[in-house]
Amino acid sequence: MEAKKLRYFENINHPVHSEFIKSQNHCVLCDTELEINHVASDDSKTIKEEAFCPQCTLKTRNKIYLLN
Numbered sequence: 628m629e630a631k632k633l634r635y636f637e638n639i640n641h642p643v644h645s646e647f648i649k650s651q652n653h654c655v656l657c658d659t660e661l662e663i664n665h666v667a668s669d670d671s672k673t674i675k676e677e678a679f680c681p682q683c684t685l686k687t688r689n690k691i692y693l694l695n
């Protein structure tokens with residue numbers, strides 16, 4: 628299930644997928660909109676994505692992207 632979700636994020640430039648992503652960016656527990664952070668690593672080879680619910684302080688996603 629998680630792998631399926633991540634596949635959509637890899638197609639983030641596609642407008643349809645973009646809309647889908649927006650609809651998925653809500654906390655499963657309280658339906659608050661998630662805060663998404665993308666942080667580049669020091670060597671700029673990877674991007675870390677974190678999704679965080681400010682309401683219940685739940686970190687729901689943490690994914691490393693390789694930039695190659």
Ligand SMILES: [Zn+2]
Pocket residue numbers: 654655656657658659680681682683684685
């Ligand atoms: Zn929440």
